[in-house]
Every structure is written in structure tokens, then in C-alpha cells.
Amino acid sequence: xxxxxxxxxxxxxAFVVALAACTSNASAPSASRPPASGSGPxxxxxxxxxxxxxxxxxxxxAFGEAYPDVTVDLFRAPTGEVxxxxxxxxxxxxxxxxxxxxxxxxxxxxxxxxxLLRDWRPGNAAAVPAEYRQDRFWGTRLLNVVIVAHQDVDxxxxxxxxxxxxxxxxxxxxxxPGFAGSALGTMAYFAxxxxxxxxxxxxxxxxxATQVQSVGDVIxxxxxxxxxxxxxxxxxxxxAVDAGSPVQLVWPQPGAIAIYSPIAVFAASANATAAxxxxxxxxxxxxxxxxxxxxxQPVRPDxxxxxxxxxxxxxxxxxxxxxxxxxxREYRAIFGG
Numbered sequence: 001x002x003x004x005x006x007x008x009x010x011x012x013x014a015f016v017v018a019l020a021a022c023t024s025n026a027s028a029p030s031a032s033r034p035p036a037s038g039s040g041p042x043x044x045x046x047x048x049x050x051x052x053x054x055x056x057x058x059x060x061x062a063f064g065e066a067y068p069d070v071t072v073d074l075f076r077a078p079t080g081e082v083x084x085x086x087x088x089x090x091x092x093x094x095x096x097x098x099x100x101x102x103x104x105x106x107x108x109x110x111x112x113x114x115x116l117l118r119d120w121r122p123g124n125a126a127a128v129p130a131e132y133r134q135d136r137f138w139g140t141r142l143l144n145v146v147i148v149a150h151q152d153v154d155x156x157x158x159x160x161x162x163x164x165x166x167x168x169x170x171x172x173x174x175x176x177p178g179f180a181g182s183a184l185g186t187m188a189y190f191a192x193x194x195x196x197x198x199x200x201x202x203x204x205x206x207x208x209a210t211q212v213q214s215v216g217d218v219i220x221x222x223x224x225x226x227x228x229x230x231x232x233x234x235x236x237x238x239x240a241v242d243a244g245s246p247v248q249l250v251w252p253q254p255g256a257i258a259i260y261s262p263i264a265v266f267a268a269s270a271n272a273t274a275a276x277x278x279x280x281x282x283x284x285x286x287x288x289x290x291x292x293x294x295x296x297q298p299v300r301p302d303x304x305x306x307x308x309x310x311x312x313x314x315x316x317x318x319x320x321x322x323x324x325x326x327x328x329r330e331y332r333a334i335f336g337g
Contacts (some may be wrong), residue, residue, distance in 0.1 A: 041274035042069035048086065049101040050079045050181055051261065052235075055141075056101075058290040063281050070274045078214065079103050079181035086111075094268055098275035101140065101263045101282065103181030106188060108137045108262045109321045118265040120276060124283035127300045131314070132260040139260035140282050142297040144312060145186045147250035148237045149229040150222050157229050159253040160196070163204060170208035173218045173230035177331060180214050182233055184328075185259035188320035189313065191327050195254075201334050211335045223247050234307070235295040255311035260299060 049056055053076060060072055075085065079102065089095050095116065102108045111117055117136040125138055132139030147157055155167055163172045177184040190196040210227070212218055218230035219237060223245045234256065237249040263282050269275045281287050288298040297305050320327065 040069060041067060041271075041277040043271045043274055044071045044073055045098040045269070045271050045274045045278060046073045046075070046096055047099045047101060047278070048075050048082050048097040050077065050082050050103045050107075051101050051141075052294070052296075055291055055294040055296060058294050059282060059287045062286055062290050063278060066281060066286070067274075067277060070277065072278070078179055079107050079184070080176075080179040083107060095266050097266055098269040098271055099263065099265055099278055101261070103143065103261050104185040104259050105134070105137065105139075105262050105317055106184050106320055106324050107181050108264055109134070110324065111266075112136050112264070113321075116267055118267045118269060118272060118276075120265065122276065122280040122283055124280050127302065128283060129299070129301065131317075132299050133262075137262040137264035138279075138283055139299040140263050140288075141261045141291045141299055142312075143182050143185075143259040143261060144234040144297065144308075145182055145231055145257035145259060146234045146237060147229055147252045148219050148222050148232040148240075148247050149250050150225065150227075151246045151248050153228045156248075157250060157252070160190075160200075162252075163209070163229060163231075164200070164207050166207070168207065168228050170210075171228035172204065172207065172209040173212050173221050173227040174204070174209060175215050175218055175231065176211055176213050177328065181261075182215060182259050183231075185315055185320075186231060186257050187331050188317075188324075188327055189257045189315040191331070192316050192319050192323075193313075198330055198334070201331065205334050219245070219247060234297075234309075238295060238307070249309070251309035255313040256309075258312040258314045260314075261296075 056074065056076055086095055086097065100108060112134065119136060122138065125133065128138045147163070149157060157163055157168065175183040177187045190200050191198055212221060215232045215236055218232045219240050221227045222230055223240065234249060237247060240247050241249065263279050265272065265275045265279050285300070285303060288300045288303040292298045292303055292305055297308065
């Protein structure tokens with residue numbers, strides 16, 4: 001999906017963002033005010049993102065009020081489609097995007113390793129916990145991978161191991177790591193964690209687990225009774241429950257898998273000043289409050305978040321960076337695709 005010159009009417013949105021910001025912990029720093037119109041960053045930037053539309057809309061609306069002289073051209077699509085567009089542009093000679101706001105760090109690290117990301121540090125970088133940032137990209141939100149189960153499932157799975165039980169044979173769904181960034185991070189967690197490893201993924205396959213395309217397809221399949229349970233995202237499951245879907249969110253043992261959603265500026269940006277201003281803004285307290293308001297966990301611990309249901313675990317990101325292609329090959333040998 002492509003939207004040009006995105007500039008939503010933000011009067012009502014500004015109230016929503018201000019209200020969300022008021023829920024921040026007392027220790028949250030006040031954001032520095034950007035320059036007045038005509039004296040700060042200006043022009044057009046291109047944003048490529050796989051972040052959900054409601055969150056992009058909320059952040060761009062707030063950014064548009066703070067930086068009225070910057071226009072954002074938006075391309076939003078799933079991770080696989082964003083990567084395909086970038087690959088096509090590289091073949092044609094130049095990446096046209098200024099900013100990449102992705103779902104998972106594995107999708108961004110490959111560009112960093114190839115020297116495609118701008119070497120700079122946002123003013124808000126220090127607010128991002130060290131485990132959720134690298135030198136040239138920084139986490140903006142946390143996606144917690146959980147179990148989604150049909151509301152009538154019996155027995156109810158309570159752990160990742162339960163998905164390999166014979167009771168759920170042929171009735172478990174997971175999304176494609178080549179399409180969905182959260183699935184790529186999830187695969188890396190299982191593959192690189194001693195308690196699971198590829199043996200766990202083989203056990204899922206041997207038990208008849210089905211790979212579908214997206215996390216939304218997982219939820220739809222569970223709601224329709226095609227599957228008893230599957231792996232999806234906490235925000236997506238909550239949205240489905242709120243919409244009346246016959247599913248439930250299970251926060252599994254030993255924890256939900258936390259995937260951080262990074263932002264970066266491309267080295268070839270044609271408007272680096274405005275691109276840096278946008279990336280820095282997304283890491284700031286107002287944008288973080290907007291992210292929280294739309295249902296995602298903000299990466300900054302000084303912005304209030306009340307929807308966590310239990311412990312979280314995460315991949316060994318450095319090991320995953322080094323072995324990304326190898327892990328995908330071995331996964332494909334198990335599930336195909």
C-alpha cells in the first residue's frame with residue numbers, strides 16, 4: 001500500500017496523543033520543542049515501513065504537527081514486500097527511501113551489514129534500552145509473540161511446548177518468516193535457544209503444524225476453527241478479542257517472545273536532516289505515547305504500559321544476525337516455502 005504526501009488532519013489526534021502522554025510515568029522527560037515553522041527541517045522524506053497502519057497514522061499525525069514543513073511519502077507493506085521493493089531499487093541503482101521503520105531487527109541488520117544505513121545517533125537514542133538498539137538502528141516498540149487459541153480449545157495450551165502435543169495434532173498454525181518480520185524473530189528465538197532448537201521446530205512440523213502467510217492469517221484460522229491454536233502477536237490478538245472474535249490470548253511459559261521494531265535512516269537519504277528528525281521523533285516521548293495508545297508496547301521504559309501479562313524472552317540477536325541466512329535455510333528444510 002502506498003500513500004503519497006501523508007498529512008492527516010491531526011486536531012483530534014493531537015488530543016489523543018496528549019492524553020496518552022499524560023499516562024507516562026512521572027520520570028518521563030519532557031520532549032524538546034522542534035523549531036518553529038520555517039526554521040527547522042523541511043521538504044519531503046520517504047518512509048518505508050511494515051508497522052501497522054493505525055500506529056503509522058498516529059505517529060505521522062503527531063509528527064506533522066511538530067514538524068509542519070516536512071512531508072512524508074509513505075509506503076507501508078509486510079516485511080517481505082518492503083524488502084522486495086528495496087531490492088528492486090538497489091538493482092535500479094539507488095534506494096529511494098529515506099527512513100526504514102521495520103518490524104524486526106533481523107530485517108534491518110542485513111542492510112546495516114552492507115553499509116546502507118546512515119552512521120549517526122539520535123538525541124533520544126539513550127532512552128532506548130541497550131538490548132533493543134544497535135549503532136545505526138534503534139527499537140521503537142516491542143511486539144510480543146504469544147499463543148492465540150480458540151475460546152473453546154481443550155486442552156488449553158499454556159506453554160510453547162504444548163503446541164507439539166498430540167492433542168493439537170494438525171491444528172497449530174505459525175506464520176512465514178519470509179513474509180512476516182515477527183515470525184523471523186520467533187524462528188530465531190526457537191532455533192537459537194538450547195531448550196528448543198531446531199528439534200522443537202521439527203516437532204511442530206511432525207505434529208502437523210501448518211505454515212500460513214501472516215500473523216493475521218493465524219488468528220483468522222483459529223477463529224474459524226481450522227486451527228486450535230497458533231503463534232501470533234499480543235496486540236493483534238487483543239484487537240481480535242475486542243472485535244468479538246472467538247479467540248483468546250495465552251501468555252505462554254516461559255514467556256512471550258519479545259521482538260523489537262527498529263527504525264533507521266538510509267545512508268543514501270536525499271533529505272537526511274528531515275529523515276533524522278523523524279527517526280529521533282519516533283524515539284521521543286510523544287511518539288512513544290502514540291505507539292502505546294495504538295496497542296503496542298513502547299520501547300521506552302519511561303512511557304507507561306499496562307498490558308503486559310507475564311514474562312518475556314528474546315532471541316540472542318547477535319547470534320541471529322550472524323546466522324540469519326543459515327537459520328532460514330534450515331527452517332525452510334523443515335517447513336518448505
